[in-house]
Amino acid sequence: MTVTAERGPGWAPEPDPGDAGRRVTAAGRMLAVLDAFGPRHRSLTLSDIARRGGLSLSTAHRLVHELMAWGALERDGEGRYSVGLRLLELSALAPRGLGLREAAYPHLEDLHRATRGNVHLGVRDGTGVVYVEAIRARVRNPVNSRVGDRWPMHATGTGLVLLAHAEPEFQEQVLSSPLERFSPMTVIDPDELRRTLASIRQTGVAVARGQITVPDMVVAVPVLDAGGRVAAAVSVVVEATDERTRELAGVLTQASRAISRTLGPSPVTEL
Amino acid sequence: MTVTAERGPGWAPEPDPGDAGRRVTAAGRMLAVLDAFGPRHRSLTLSDIARRGGLSLSTAHRLVHELMAWGALERDGEGRYSVGLRLLELSALAPRGLGLREAAYPHLEDLHRATRGNVHLGVRDGTGVVYVEAIRARVRNPVNSRVGDRWPMHATGTGLVLLAHAEPEFQEQVLSSPLERFSPMTVIDPDELRRTLASIRQTGVAVARGQITVPDMVVAVPVLDAGGRVAAAVSVVVEATDERTRELAGVLTQASRAISRTLGPSPVTEL
Structure with missing residues (x-):
């Protein structure tokens, strides 16, 4: 079998960090943290998240900790963050999912x-x-x-x-x-x-x-x-x-x- | 088969609206909107969300629209909201999910x-x-x-x-x-x-x-x-x-x- 498209599940255009400047609301900044994750970015450091989300390090730090306490993010032993199980639990409620x-x-x-x-x-x-x-x-x-x-x-x-x-x-x-x-x-x-x-x-x-x-x-x-x-x-x-x-x-x-x-x-x- | 527990997937203690008073940050209020959904609350009106999230109607309205634009929520023909597919997509990135x-x-x-x-x-x-x-x-x-x-x-x-x-x-x-x-x-x-x-x-x-x-x-x-x-x-x-x-x-x-x-x-x- 010839795999001609190695992009696989990574098709979805991942957010352009340049876009994130438009995230002016607090809620928007929280969504920017989640948007930093993608099929080719499953495990990110805090500075990855800040850069990809167009956020200052201190804002990213605060939001990441809030999302971690809630269960949307998890941190591994090396201090890298990934998506947590609370989102699986929530997504299971989607009638079309x-x-x-x-x-x-x-x-x-x-x-x-x-x-x-x-x-x-x-x-x-x-x-x-x-x-x-x-x-x-x-x-x-x-x-x-x-x-x-x-x-x-x-x-x-x-x-x-x-x-x-x-x-x-x-x-x-x-x-x-x-x-x-x-x-x-x-x-x-x-x-x-x-x-x-x-x-x-x-x-x-x-x-x-x-x-x-x-x-x-x-x-x-x-x-x-x-x-x-x-x-x-x-x-x-x-x-x-x-x-x-x-x-x-x-x-x-x-x-x-x-x-x-x-x-x-x-x-x-x-x- | 006798089903002795009709609660089924609804075990997880759903948030007590009284708790939501503690949601003092903007990001916390957005999470309160998501927390309003649960196994027994898959489809909610705006006022359900406001009540269950401990939010004013106008705050709930603004956050729900922000979450809808992002894909975390969807609205049906009767104006009821449910969890959207963007959360399924995100949850698919969870290494433990x-x-x-x-x-x-x-x-x-x-x-x-x-x-x-x-x-x-x-x-x-x-x-x-x-x-x-x-x-x-x-x-x-x-x-x-x-x-x-x-x-x-x-x-x-x-x-x-x-x-x-x-x-x-x-x-x-x-x-x-x-x-x-x-x-x-x-x-x-x-x-x-x-x-x-x-x-x-x-x-x-x-x-x-x-x-x-x-x-x-x-x-x-x-x-x-x-x-x-x-x-x-x-x-x-x-x-x-x-x-x-x-x-x-x-x-x-x-x-x-x-x-x-x-x-x-x-x-x-x-x-």
Whole structure:
């Protein structure tokens, strides 16, 4: 397997420290401390945090200690800080996060067992997709499938499905933003993407090859809430040499319907 | 199955609004907004948040909007607020959270498949245990096994293991605090618990029956980091009529060793 994008879960643009000058409120400065952490910055010293958060050392020191007392941060024996378990506990309350995962899990497990591929459950957040569950095949590339990962919509199966069913203005907003290329096969041409989105709406299924890693293929379908709106998307990633596209679409659709039956009305309609 | 404790994941004492008067810093008021959410309070109105956080409506309004812009909160069509996905993304960076889960997952899946019980991976946080992974048997009680759940140590298999290997002063601190009874079988007598902890240290295995739900039995063992310190505990919950205690201890110990081999030195030594 060729991993063409080593950035993996680190796609999300990490905050530009230059931005932090705009953090004028006290609450904003606290969020700047949390924003200092990212997939490539999981363990930071106090001065890392101050620099990345655009804060003075004394402000960073005070806020870090307040966040540590609360459980949002932890400190290791070498004085480096990392994200603490209070945030896992809080994030478990997110209706579109671990709550959705909870409803979907048995069906995702079935899907994983039936396909032996990587299985993702993704929801739209801002202009990206966040994985609320990721079950990995052991033999497969571990880079791209972690709970909490954020990816751009144009490059992932779940993202393409969510984008295809989003409001037209939102689609244009995404298509007119800079689209990153993760592999030589990542489609970044807006016209080609528009045709892809139309085809996804028509067939109900997204099929994409090598968008992030070559030679992978992803098949994805929407998950509807009780009101018939697209609440999430579910995908399976297999080797592109796998010729089971139709079969995969079938088992995905079954899983998606099973998940839908467990969902109430969409918990969040304002994004 | 008799569920004797309907509190489920709602054990963690939710903040007493009366406490919030002590939130004198701006950062503290922001944390008070987040603290307003809990397992039994996943969806709140603005005035719920103000009341539970001990904040004025206008302060709550300002902070809620700041947290919403950042992604920590989301608002639904009815104007109710819930926890947002930015917190899931952040919590995925916790080395003792989804990071540990990541290393352990394939072994927990094996354990689940071998035992058909509920499988938990728990770490110590404050005076409780937080589940960083929970794989549920479909036929079993869904109440007590969710990622991000926080439970008291004396009532859970993982908690008893973590407590047995904690420093003596910490053990006494926990044993001298009020110990909640979740079922008629929950052991809350400090002397009996001290004997239990000694036996866990001697045998390497915790076995407890009906501590939270009757008629369940839990078997749990420690997971060591590369430095030989107890970094986590893994447990399996089965029906108490199941006579496989020794077999379960065997497969748990295998899984624990397999997880240990994937761990580096403990990421966090100061708790």
